[in-house]
Amino acid sequence: MQVIFGIIFHFIGGFASGSFYIPYKKVKGWAWESFWIVGGIFSWLIVPPLAAWLTIPNFIDIIRATNGQILLLTYFFGLLWGIGGLTYGLGVRYLGVSLGSTIILGLCAVFGSLIPSVYYNFFPQVGKDTFTMLLHSHWGQLVLLGISLTVVGIIICGKAGTMKEKELAAGKADVEDNKDYRFGLGITVAIISGVLSACFNFGIESGKTMADTANAIWAAAHPHQGNFLFRNNVVYIVILWGGLTTNFIWCMILNARNKTFGDYTDKKTPLLKNYLFSALAGTTWFLQFFFYGMGESRLGNGASSWILHMAFIILIANVWGLVLKEWKGVSKKAYATVIVGIAVIILSVMVVGMGNNIKDQAAKKIEINK
Numbered sequence: 001m002q003v004i005f006g007i008i009f010h011f012i013g014g015f016a017s018g019s020f021y022i023p024y025k026k027v028k029g030w031a032w033e034s035f036w037i038v039g040g041i042f043s044w045l046i047v048p049p050l051a052a053w054l055t056i057p058n059f060i061d062i063i064r065a066t067n068g069q070i071l072l073l074t075y076f077f078g079l080l081w082g083i084g085g086l087t088y089g090l091g092v093r094y095l096g097v098s099l100g101s102t103i104i105l106g107l108c109a110v111f112g113s114l115i116p117s118v119y120y121n122f123f124p125q126v127g128k129d130t131f132t133m134l135l136h137s138h139w140g141q142l143v144l145l146g147i148s149l150t151v152v153g154i155i156i157c158g159k160a161g162t163m164k165e166k167e168l169a170a171g172k173a174d175v176e177d178n179k180d181y182r183f184g185l186g187i188t189v190a191i192i193s194g195v196l197s198a199c200f201n202f203g204i205e206s207g208k209t210m211a212d213t214a215n216a217i218w219a220a221a222h223p224h225q226g227n228f229l230f231r232n233n234v235v236y237i238v239i240l241w242g243g244l245t246t247n248f249i250w251c252m253i254l255n256a257r258n259k260t261f262g263d264y265t266d267k268k269t270p271l272l273k274n275y276l277f278s279a280l281a282g283t284t285w286f287l288q289f290f291f292y293g294m295g296e297s298r299l300g301n302g303a304s305s306w307i308l309h310m311a312f313i314i315l316i317a318n319v320w321g322l323v324l325k326e327w328k329g330v331s332k333k334a335y336a337t338v339i340v341g342i343a344v345i346i347l348s349v350m351v352v353g354m355g356n357n358i359k360d361q362a363a364k365k366i367e368i369n370k
Contacts, residue, residue: 006295007308013291014312018101018320020285021092023277025324029269033254035278036089037247038264042282044244048237051290055230062213062234070209071238077203078242084108084196085243086250087189094186095161096326101317102341103161103187105310106154107194114147115198116205125208139362142355149348150311157318157341161187163334164327200239200289207235232293236286288313308352311345318342 027035052059063071092100117131124130134140161183204211211231218228255261263269292309318338321327327335 006305009291009295010305010308011312013288013295013309015316016284016291017288017309017313018316020281020288021089022320022324023281023284026277027274029266030263030274031254031258031260032089032093033251033258034260034263035274035281036086037251038275038278039282039285040244040247040251042279043285044240044247044282047283047286048233048240051230051286052233052237055233056214057217059214059234059237062210062217063238065213066207066210070206074203074207074210074235074238075242077199077206078239079246080196080199080242081203081239082243082246084193084199086247087193088197091186091190091193094182095190096321100186100190101321102154102157102314102345103190104194104197105314105317106150106157106345107191108197108310111195111198116201119205137359139355139359142358143352146348146350146352146355149344149351150314153314153341153344153348155341156344157338158187160334160338160341163337164330167330167334203239203242204232204235207238210234210238229294230290233290236289236293311348311352314345315342318345 024035024039049059056062088100088104091104094100095103114131117129117134120128121130121132129140134144211234214234215228215231218231219225255263265271288309292305295305295309318341321338327338
C-alpha cells in the first residue's frame with residue numbers, strides 16, 4: 001500500500017506540474033516575463049511558507065536552527081534550479097507544452113535520479129540508496145531499466161518533434177497553432193533547462209537535515225505511524241528562495257529591456273483575469289512538489305521518486321499537448337511517433353513501480369523475520 005500511495009501522490013504532483021502552464025495561455029496582453037514573475041511570486045514566495053505553516057508547526061525555528069552552510073548550499077542549488085526554471089518556460093514556448101516538457105523533464109529525470117545515488121556511493125547516509133545498491137539488487141536493476149526506458153521515450157518524442165518541424169517548414173502542419181515553434185533554439189534551451197532543473201532534487205538532498213528534523217518532531221508526537229508526509233515542505237522554502245532570486249532578477253531585466261513594466265497596471269488588458277490566471281498557474285506549479293514530498297515519504301527512494309515524478313509530468317504534458325492541438329495538422333507518422341514515445345514513458349513508470357514494489361516486499365519480509 002505504501003508503494004501504491006506513493007505512486008498516486010506522484011501522479012497528482014505530475015498532473016499539477018504538467019498542467020500549470022495552461023492558465024498562462026489565458027493571460028492576454030502581457031509579455032512572457034510579466035506573467036512568469038507574477039505566477040512565480042505565488043510559486044516561490046507566497047505559497048511555500050503558507051504550506052509549511054499549515055503542515056509543520058514552528059517551521060521557522062527549524063530553519064533558524066539549521067547550519068548556515070546547509071542553508072547556503074540548499075539556496076545555491078535553488079539558484080541553479082531557478083535558471084533551469086527560467087529556461088523551462090522558454091523551452092515550452094518554443095517547443096510547445098508536449099515536446100518541450102518531454103525533453104526538459106526527461107533530462108531532468110535522468111540527472112536528478114542518478115547523480116544523488118552516485119553521490120551517496122562516495123558519501124553514504126543511512127536510508128539513502130547508492131548507485132551500487134541499484135546495480136546489484138533486482139529491484140534496483142528494474143529502477144535503472146525504467147530510467148533507461150524514459151531516455152528511450154525522450155528520444156522517440158524528440159524524433160516526433162523534428163518531424164513536426166520539417167512539416168511546419170513545408171507548410172503541411174497548422175502554423176497558427178504552432179506560431180512560436182522554433183526547434184533549434186528550443187532544443188538548446190531545453191537541454192540547459194533539463195540539466196539545471198535537476199538541481200531541485202540536489203537541493204532536497206542538501207536540505208535533508210531540515211526534513212529529518214520535521215520528521216523527528218512529528219514522529220515523537222505520532223509514534224509508529226511511518227514517515228511524516230509533509231517533511232519536505234520546510235526544505236522547499238529555502239530552495240525556492242534561490243529560484244525566486246534568479247527568476248526575479250531576469251524578469252526585471254527583461255521588463256526593462258522590453259519596456260514592459262507597464263503590463264502590471266495596463267488597463268487595456270484584463271488585469272484581474274491576468275493576475276488570477278497567473279496566480280493559479282503559480283499555485284498549481286507549487287502543488288507538484290507538495291505532492292512530490294508526500295510520494296517520496298512513502299517510497300523512500302530518491303531515484304525512484306524523482307523518475308516517477310518526472311515521468312508523470314511528461315505524460316500529462318503530452319496529453320495536454322494533444323488536447324491543445326499542438327500536433328494538429330501533422331502527418332499520421334509524426335502523430336503516431338509521439339504516441340509511441342508517450343507509451344514508452346508510461347511503461348517506464350510501471351517498471352519503476354515494479355522495482356519499488358519488490359523492494360517494499362523484501363523490507364516487509366525482513367521486518368517479519370525480526
